[in-house]
Amino acid sequence: MNSKAVLLSAAGLFFAAVVLPLCALIFRAFINDGGVAAESLTSVFHKDVLQSIGNSLIISTAVSLSSVLLGCCFAFLFLKTTILFFKFLRLLLLLPLLLPSYVICVAWNDVWLFAGVYKDFIYSLPAVVFILTTIYTPLAAFIIQAGLKNINARMEEAGMMITSYKEVFFKIVLPLLRPALFSSFILIFILSLSEFAVPSYLSIPVFTTEIFIQFSAFYNYSLAITQSIILTSICLLLLLPEKKYLTKEHFFSFGKKTFRFRVFELRNRTLTQIVVMLYIIFTVLVPVGFLTAQTFSKTGSSFLTIIKPLLPSLKDSFFIGIAGAFMITMYGLIFSWLTVQFKIKFLQTFLLLVFAVPSIVIGISLILFYNTPSLSFIYSSKLIILVAFMARFLFISVKIISDSLQQIPVSYTDAACITGAKPFYVFRRITFPLLGESLFTSFFIILIFCLNELSTIIMIYPPGTSLLPVTIFTRTANAPQYVVSGMSLVSLLFTIVILICMFFGKKMLFNQQWRTSR
Amino acid sequence: MRKRFHCLFISLFLLACTNKSKNEIIVYTSVDQVFSEPVLKEFEKQTGIRVKAVFDTEETKSTGVVNRLIAEKNNPQCDVFWSGDPMRADVLKQRGITKTYRPPAASGINEIFIDKDYHWIGFSSRARVLLINTNLVTPQDIPSSILDLTNERYKGKFTIANPLFGTTSFHIAAIFTSLGDVKAKQFMEDLKKNGVVIASSNGDVKKKVATGEVQMGVTDTDDANEAVKEGAPVKAIFIDQSGFGNLIVPNTVSLIKNSQNNINGKKLIDFLLSVKTEKMLAESCAQMPLHKGVAVPSTVPSLDSIVPMKVNYAEVARKSEQIKEYLKQWASQ
Numbered sequence: 001m002n003s004k005a006v007l008l009s010a011a012g013l014f015f016a017a018v019v020l021p022l023c024a025l026i027f028r029a030f031i032n033d034g035g036v037a038a039e040s041l042t043s044v045f046h047k048d049v050l051q052s053i054g055n056s057l058i059i060s061t062a063v064s065l066s067s068v069l070l071g072c073c074f075a076f077l078f079l080k081t082t083i084l085f086f087k088f089l090r091l092l093l094l095l096p097l098l099l100p101s102y103v104i105c106v107a108w109n110d111v112w113l114f115a116g117v118y119k120d121f122i123y124s125l126p127a128v129v130f131i132l133t134t135i136y137t138p139l140a141a142f143i144i145q146a147g148l149k150n151i152n153a154r155m156e157e158a159g160m161m162i163t164s165y166k167e168v169f170f171k172i173v174l175p176l177l178r179p180a181l182f183s184s185f186i187l188i189f190i191l192s193l194s195e196f197a198v199p200s201y202l203s204i205p206v207f208t209t210e211i212f213i214q215f216s217a218f219y220n221y222s223l224a225i226t227q228s229i230i231l232t233s234i235c236l237l238l239l240l241p242e243k244k245y246l247t248k249e250h251f252f253s254f255g256k257k258t259f260r261f262r263v264f265e266l267r268n269r270t271l272t273q274i275v276v277m278l279y280i281i282f283t284v285l286v287p288v289g290f291l292t293a294q295t296f297s298k299t300g301s302s303f304l305t306i307i308k309p310l311l312p313s314l315k316d317s318f319f320i321g322i323a324g325a326f327m328i329t330m331y332g333l334i335f336s337w338l339t340v341q342f343k344i345k346f347l348q349t350f351l352l353l354v355f356a357v358p359s360i361v362i363g364i365s366l367i368l369f370y371n372t373p374s375l376s377f378i379y380s381s382k383l384i385i386l387v388a389f390m391a392r393f394l395f396i397s398v399k400i401i402s403d404s405l406q407q408i409p410v411s412y413t414d415a416a417c418i419t420g421a422k423p424f425y426v427f428r429r430i431t432f433p434l435l436g437e438s439l440f441t442s443f444f445i446i447l448i449f450c451l452n453e454l455s456t457i458i459m460i461y462p463p464g465t466s467l468l469p470v471t472i473f474t475r476t477a478n479a480p481q482y483v484v485s486g487m488s489l490v491s492l493l494f495t496i497v498i499l500i501c502m503f504f505g506k507k508m509l510f511n512q513q514w515r516t517s518r
Numbered sequence: 519m520r521k522r523f524h525c526l527f528i529s530l531f532l533l534a535c536t537n538k539s540k541n542e543i544i545v546y547t548s549v550d551q552v553f554s555e556p557v558l559k560e561f562e563k564q565t566g567i568r569v570k571a572v573f574d575t576e577e578t579k580s581t582g583v584v585n586r587l588i589a590e591k592n593n594p595q596c597d598v599f600w601s602g603d604p605m606r607a608d609v610l611k612q613r614g615i616t617k618t619y620r621p622p623a624a625s626g627i628n629e630i631f632i633d634k635d636y637h638w639i640g641f642s643s644r645a646r647v648l649l650i651n652t653n654l655v656t657p658q659d660i661p662s663s664i665l666d667l668t669n670e671r672y673k674g675k676f677t678i679a680n681p682l683f684g685t686t687s688f689h690i691a692a693i694f695t696s697l698g699d700v701k702a703k704q705f706m707e708d709l710k711k712n713g714v715v716i717a718s719s720n721g722d723v724k725k726k727v728a729t730g731e732v733q734m735g736v737t738d739t740d741d742a743n744e745a746v747k748e749g750a751p752v753k754a755i756f757i758d759q760s761g762f763g764n765l766i767v768p769n770t771v772s773l774i775k776n777s778q779n780n781i782n783g784k785k786l787i788d789f790l791l792s793v794k795t796e797k798m799l800a801e802s803c804a805q806m807p808l809h810k811g812v813a814v815p816s817t818v819p820s821l822d823s824i825v826p827m828k829v830n831y832a833e834v835a836r837k838s839e840q841i842k843e844y845l846k847q848w849a850s851q
Contacts, residue, residue, distance in 0.1 A: 367589040464570030474551040
């Protein structure tokens with residue numbers, strides 16, 4: 001069997017495991033209950049539904065734009081300027097992304113109430129936009145930073161010989177950065193469009209809450225599924241004009257880093273430093289600090305009593321998170337190979353479709369498909385969680401890896417082939433090491449998402465399994481505030497420790513001296 | 519050789535993942551984990567039967583377990599469903615997911631808390647109470663009826679959870695059955711006009727009252743009890759004691775039709791309906807036992823001292839289904 005057939009078989013397995021359940025669910029909604037589906041299509045034109053769709057679009061657009069704008073500023077400051085403590089500040093900025101969004105939302109709510117903020121702001125659309133922006137800004141910064149790393153200083157220097165850096169930035173740097181900007185916009189747009197916890201907690205009706213109500217209050221699967229299809233279609237319609245970017249532009253850049261890049265002296269370094277630190281204090285340290293204060297507010301409260309019930313969850317979450325990130329990264333490599341080397345371009349658009357499906361719909365589709373006597377071995381085991389992770393996050397991994405793969409010069413592999421090296425040897429000795437950083441990036445980001453995933457796994461986790469986000473969430477209802485806050489902190493520390501270990505592991509595994517250290 | 523090794527590896531992996539044992543039971547519960555888990559652990563200790571639980575919470579509107587049970591109807595994984603209220607148990611009954619089981623321990627429980635076909639049996643109950651912030655509300659300002667919340671003096675000062683979900687939906691449905699549709703709808707409209715704050719859950723109601731964001735709110739006794747334990751300046755008031763009574767919300771337990779461990783399931787149901795479980799739940803979350811003569815802490819009120827709302831629970835559950843569309847519109851106005 002040739003390599004293409006092997007890879008296609010592996011991709012086929014993904015389609016059978018993830019896409020088939022979704023297709024079966026859609027078929028069930030449209031064909032079995034055709035009447036209801038027709039009714040649900042017309043339901044979109046109801047005033048409340050239109051308002052919720054409008055709110056969703058406003059939130060997604062505002063969050064994506066503000067996160068990308070802020071992310072761009074931070075990426076530039078951390079990478080291209082002489083700002084002090086940039087590594088530490090970068091780590092701090094990442095914190096909101098490492099916590100489940102509902103924890104951040106509750107923390108902000110408490111902070112605002114404590115500070116006496118006007119209630120009309122707390123329960124408003126701008127509040128949702130603000131919270132989601134603080135969560136997704138680090139993601140945008142992370143992606144844009146990777147794009148910035150790729151810009152050759154020679155281009156900037158050439159431009160600066162004839163004009164100011166301001167002009168160079170707008171005419172050279174920004175156009176070169178466009179793919180990274182657009183990729184982060186897409187990712188954040190879809191993530192905030194399918195966000196449920198924050199708008200729900202702040203009582204802002206959005207389309208996902210409408211779908212949720214159909215599932216949870218009316219148990220009307222057909223209507224909810226049809227509405228989910230509409231949500232996915234909205235995503236696609238909005239992204240269609242930029243389809244070119246989805247398939248051709250780079251999400252994360254890599255490969256041409258043999259050159260140095262330029263670091264600029266900040267004209268007002270002290271002022272910039274203060275502004276950056278104020279942003280981080282205000283948007284990151286305040287909610288995290290509030291969680292810490294709540295944890296230790298109870299006299300005599302022992303941190304050990306908080307950790308103890310979480311121990312089984314820490315173990316399960318660690319192994320399932322690692323397994324999920326590993327499997328998705330491997331699958332990401334397979335799909336990237338099919339997309340880049342075998343030019344099967346539609347795969348990415350297809351994965352984007354799956355990525356845009358609301359998590360609750362994925363949960364229901366997996367239950368209905370796998371909960372049969374013949375597939376029970378998957379449904380009643382932890383494998384079902386891995387399948388759910390694949391459905392949710394494979395698109396991100398494929399985007400990261402395929403962009404890197406595209407940038408490996410063909411001359412490298414051609415040269416090896418001319419010397420008589422076999423394809424697998426070429427892959428092992430040339431392609432794989434060159435892909436090291438993007439594989440690591442994929443693993444890193446997917447692990448963060450896997451460790452925090454709640455909305456799908458709460459519907460499908462096997463009885464007796466204990467996962468950290470589920471345990472914290474199910475204990476939230478009646479546990480004292482200091483316990484809930486303490487659990488959130490444990491979750492945060494747990495993720496940070498894993499990520500730090502990963503960075504040390506990366507340094508040992510992919511120690512590439514020729515790369516720039518920033 | 520290599521292929522055989524791979525097959526063996528995959529088989530072992532799948533076996534390790536599946537890991538099924540006969541001496542176990544699978545229970546889905548919408549009762550908060552912090553209260554239900556110790557009871558299930560006690561059952562494990564007492565019987566040696568391993569309990570595998572799927573927990574949910576009212577904070578998620580119990581979406582997880584109920585949707586899961588509905589989706590799993592044709593191949594049930596769960597043996598016993600322990601619900602925090604009769605409404606969800608009745609939804610499952612109507613959809614043919616639960617089956618009849620008449621446990622011996624049910625004999626000590628008032629029949630109003632038991633489904634007529636024994637698809638669900640009630641035990642340890644909560645009550646809907648008015649939680650007031652004692653720093654903000656003087657004794658003379660405390661309303662005696664839920665209907666008083668439409669009074670101008672409480673405008674914008676009270677909260678209820680989203681009536682589409684949880685015990686709030688059950689409470690509103692009970693008001694509809696007690697008052698009739700016309701009067702109940704008028705009451706809901708008046709609540710809206712009087713600036714009711716809609717909280718995301720009963721836990722959120724507790725939080726809003728405890729922090730003084732609002733003066734009072736309608737919630738469950740377990741939430742109120744938690745707020746008191748946390749030292750918040752709050753007090754729980756039983757309402758409508760001279761009117762149509764205070765709603766009592768029992769836990770319910772149901773046996774799932776065609777489940778794999780029916781025998782163990784029945785053992786768990788018997789355990790949950792026992793005096794011992796009611797005592798545990800009274801101690802952990804101030805739930806009121808439905809059996810007579812259970813020794814409980816002094817902070818737990820007796821059912822005998824409350825004028826209960828006289829409702830047919832199955833009828834209320836069905837009413838709740840009927841008024842959902844109205845409540846959705848009401849909540850989104």
